[in-house]
Structures are given as C-alpha cells and as structure tokens.
Amino acid sequence: MSVKTPSKLEKILASGQLAVTSECGPPRGSDPEDITRKAELIKNHVDAINITDNQTSVTRMCSLAACIRLKLMGLEPVLQMVTRDRNRIAIQSDILGAASFDINNMLCLSGDHQSFGDCKLGQNVHDLDSIQLIQTVRMMRDEAKFLGGDDIKCPPKMFVGAAANPFADPFEIRVPRLAKKIAAGVEFIQTQCIYNLDKFEKWMEGVRERGLHEKVHILAGLTPMKSAGMARYMKNRVPGMDVPEELVKRLAGVPKEKQAQEGIDICIESIQRLKSVDGVHGFHVMAIEWEEKVPEIVERAGLYPRPTIDK
Amino acid sequence: MIVGQQKPLEEIWDMIKDHSRVLVFGCNTCVAVCQQGGNKEAEIIASLLRMKATQEGLDIEIKDGGIERQCEHEFFESATKSLEWADAVVSTACGIGVQFLAEKYESLPVYPGLNTTFLGAVEKFGVYTERCQACGQCVLGLTGGICPIARCAKRLMNGPCGGSTRGKCEINKDLDCAWQLIIDRLKAMDKMDNYEKIIPVKDWSSDRAGGPRKFVREDIQV
Ligand code: SF4
Ligand code: SF4
Numbered sequence: 001m002s003v004k005t006p007s008k009l010e011k012i013l014a015s016g017q018l019a020v021t022s023e024c025g026p027p028r029g030s031d032p033e034d035i036t037r038k039a040e041l042i043k044n045h046v047d048a049i050n051i052t053d054n055q056t057s058v059t060r061m062c063s064l065a066a067c068i069r070l071k072l073m074g075l076e077p078v079l080q081m082v083t084r085d086r087n088r089i090a091i092q093s094d095i096l097g098a099a100s101f102d103i104n105n106m107l108c109l110s111g112d113h114q115s116f117g118d119c120k121l122g123q124n125v126h127d128l129d130s131i132q133l134i135q136t137v138r139m140m141r142d143e144a145k146f147l148g149g150d151d152i153k154c155p156p157k158m159f160v161g162a163a164a165n166p167f168a169d170p171f172e173i174r175v176p177r178l179a180k181k182i183a184a185g186v187e188f189i190q191t192q193c194i195y196n197l198d199k200f201e202k203w204m205e206g207v208r209e210r211g212l213h214e215k216v217h218i219l220a221g222l223t224p225m226k227s228a229g230m231a232r233y234m235k236n237r238v239p240g241m242d243v244p245e246e247l248v249k250r251l252a253g254v255p256k257e258k259q260a261q262e263g264i265d266i267c268i269e270s271i272q273r274l275k276s277v278d279g280v281h282g283f284h285v286m287a288i289e290w291e292e293k294v295p296e297i298v299e300r301a302g303l304y305p306r307p308t309i310d311k
Numbered sequence: 312m313i314v315g316q317q318k319p320l321e322e323i324w325d326m327i328k329d330h331s332r333v334l335v336f337g338c339n340t341c342v343a344v345c346q347q348g349g350n351k352e353a354e355i356i357a358s359l360l361r362m363k364a365t366q367e368g369l370d371i372e373i374k375d376g377g378i379e380r381q382c383e384h385e386f387f388e389s390a391t392k393s394l395e396w397a398d399a400v401v402s403t404a405c406g407i408g409v410q411f412l413a414e415k416y417e418s419l420p421v422y423p424g425l426n427t428t429f430l431g432a433v434e435k436f437g438v439y440t441e442r443c444q445a446c447g448q449c450v451l452g453l454t455g456g457i458c459p460i461a462r463c464a465k466r467l468m469n470g471p472c473g474g475s476t477r478g479k480c481e482i483n484k485d486l487d488c489a490w491q492l493i494i495d496r497l498k499a500m501d502k503m504d505n506y507e508k509i510i511p512v513k514d515w516s517s518d519r520a521g522g523p524r525k526f527v528r529e530d531i532q533v
Contacts, residue, residue: 084465088512110472113464113482124465131469132512147512165473170494173471173506180469180507192473239474239481 007104007159008076009048011309013217019282020303023050026061035066041291045298048076057117068101082111087127099156107161108133131184138185165192166203167242175206182215190284193223196242213279220274221284225263228252271301313341313405314439315425326422330399337377338404345439348403348425350377381408447517455496462489468510
C-alpha cells in the first residue's frame, strides 16, 4: 500500500508500525477550549485524533471546525463525516473546506439515526450512504472530479477511512460488508468497540481468509468501561454492541470505587491480546469523556512513545 | 395502497366549527381498506361532529357523503349536488383526493380528515406497513425484492448499518431491519453474490428531490 496523501496516519500505517488514534467529541457550545483541552490531554500519546460528527445525533459544534482547532495546535485530525445531515453538495463542499486546512484524514459514516438525539422531529438526508461517501471522496481525490463530473482544480488529499462493526447482525455479512467498503476504496478501518474478543478474532479470521487484511489497515476500537453499570447499559441498550456477560461480572465483582481501574485494566489486556492478531494494524482508543486515561492506556499497553514521522 | 389515519376529532372540529353547512366526504378505495376514510367512516365522523356541535350549542348542519375515488374526475359527478350545498368539506381521502377536490371547487374550503401516512400493504387485518416511497427508479431487482429506501430507516443502499441487531432496526426493536430481510431473501434465492455489488450513488432526480412529478401518456389521451 503506497502512500497517497500527506496524512501522518497513513505514513505510520504504511511504515508497518501500529498506529494509535483516539477521539474527541466536540462540545455542545461554542467554546473552543472544550476541544483544545481534551486534545492537550492525549496529543502526545496518539497519532491522530478523530473528531466525531454530532455523535448519537446530538447537536454539537461541527466536526470540521473542531478539526481546524486541532490543526491550529499542530495536531493530526480525522474528520468524521456522517451522511445523515448533508446532501452531496454539502458533503463535497465540506471535504474541500477540510482539505483547504490540510486536513488529510476522513472517516465516512452513515451516522446514528436522528431519533437517538436531540432533534427527533427532524429530517435526515442520506442522499449518499457511507459506501457511496467512500466512493465520492476517492473519486474527488484520485480522479479530481466532482460527482457531477466537473474537474476539481486542487483535489482534496484525503486518507479515507470508515467504520466496521464486526458485532452487528447479520454476522455472516460482516466480512462481505468490509469487502464492499474496500471495493469502494476505503483505506483504513476503525472498528466498533471490541469487548467480545473471541468474536472479533473470528471476524478477523474471515477477513484474512479473503486477504482483506492486506488491502486495508484495520484499527481495533476500544472503549474502557467506567463501571459495571456502564457495561450493563452498553450490553442491553446500545444497538450493535456485544458485551459478554463475563465482562459485566468481572466489573461487578470489584468494589465500586475500583471498577474504573478494572475497566482500564481490561482495555489494556484487550490491546495486549489483539496486538498479536494478524491484520490488526493499530488501535482506536475511544475513552468517552475520559480522555485523561488515554495516556495510561497507551503507555501500559506498550504503545508509547509514538513514532515520529518526517514531514 | 395509500394508508391514512384519521385525524383526532378535536382537530377536525377546530377546522370546521366556523362553518354552517359541512360535508364529510369519504373516499371508498385505498384509505377505506384500513377503515379510516371510506364512506362508512365519513358517516361516523359526521355523526360525531354533529354530537359535538350539539354539545357546543352551535348550529352547524353536517352531512356525509362519498364517492369511489377522489383522485379521478369521473367519480365526482354523482356528488355534485352535495358538494355545491356545502360551505366547507372535510375530505377523508388521502392528500391527493383532498387536493383534487379543492382544485375542482375554487372557493370552497376543503379540510383534510386524515393524515396521509404511507404507501403500504395489509400485513394482516388491522396491520398496515410501509413498502414504497415512490422514488421513481425502482431498485427492488437488486435488493431481493425488499425496498431499502422505504424500509431502512437510513435508506442505505449498501447496508446494513452497524446498528442492526437480531434482525431488528436500531431505531426500534419492533421494526425489522430491511437489510436483514434483504440478506435473508438473497440467501434464500442463492444470490448472496449480489450483496457485494455496490449500488452506486443514486439518481434522486426522479424522486421528490426532482420537484413535483408528472407522467404523460400521449398515446392514450383523448
Ligand atoms: S426502490 Fe423506489 S420505487 Fe422501488 S419500492 Fe423502493 S421506493 Fe418504491
Ligand atoms: S438497522 Fe437496518 S433498517 Fe435500521 S437503519 Fe440500520 S440498516 Fe437500516
């Protein structure tokens, strides 16, 4: 996989080193410090930082503006973009806008349904779906063409990512779905939070059987649990999430004030185990509103210091 | 067929209470199937409105009537007299019928008695579910005969999304995930290869997006 963009994330992955990414959710307000403060906490321990796009359909500061804040700090953002809120005009326009600030990574998503968020009564757009969004960015970058066929003068240099959820149903479609995203042109994948490691490894087996691990960089997604309550909630309430009962039990088995630490330990153990899975090229550590724990996780998992890349 | 749901009586009442000769006008085809806007239902709504008028002490004459279809000229003839009598009409047709009626009687206030809900099927008696959003370019041939536009909450053309759980959609445990249904059908037809064919960016110009649509057949016009 030769390097096609100035993305630092792409360079690290291409060099064969394990990449580490994390994410920050923008604030529900306009204070830029909410984002820069979070970024400060993790910047030395990750290669790139995803900025979520109105995650769970709750209205927040836009991902693009927050990504620009990271750029101003000299950091490497991953612009998350959902197809829920934008038609193809807005999508292409935002991509160009991001590229104009030298934002070089994008994560193409369809987005949670708006009924989960604060605008339940609103419309959704879904002019494109996530796979078509991948195709669109690749076309803009590689062919220097808009969807409408016109030429783009200075095409956006985006390293193109997408999500994969090995745990959603139907399971047998989960490898073919990755294949489809690869065929559409995706270059890196950040997975849904992994708690059921056996099932993830089974999915990776299917991925390797088809040689897909050689065509895309897979970053295993991890979110440390803060408590047994959180684990139970994720298990029962969050669609597409697979939290094994043993994990809930393990957290519930330690005193309340120690559950958070247990959650961190579990997360680190998971990374240790997944490091040896052929085809896993890095980790996406999503410590939701718990960014201060990312350094500990990265260090104890043996992923620190982060590589430096010549520009 | 077109499925509609009757509006709350209070809402209908608020629309008509300032008129003196009200006709509740049924449409006996699509919406009658789900027993919401047929001529029989128009009769019931009229009698409920009469009771309401009596309760409120208002002197409103309320009659009922109806035709086979309010979306075709030829059926209206039989109702000319009652439509000319009324100073307001509550049409219990779908939105199409309501508009068609309004177009015919320029100065007559016409109110909707139903909320037009969707294009659907009778799953069983009393259960109606959406099947089509009239996108104008049918893709059912690619998706195992199940519509990802009308039946996937995110109208994903290359789904399923990551929220599909045990066959159900992420937005509601009682709602089938369209993509689970598509995959089940593809499997049953031994056509799973179809799944990996990417459905390209859709041309929505034949959909609502392209503006109001029109279909003209020169060959059969008289
Ligand atoms: S693809 Fe379009 S025309 Fe076909 S069933 Fe779906 S919405 Fe209707
Ligand atoms: S769960 Fe299935 S039906 Fe619901 S939005 Fe996702 S793919 Fe569409």
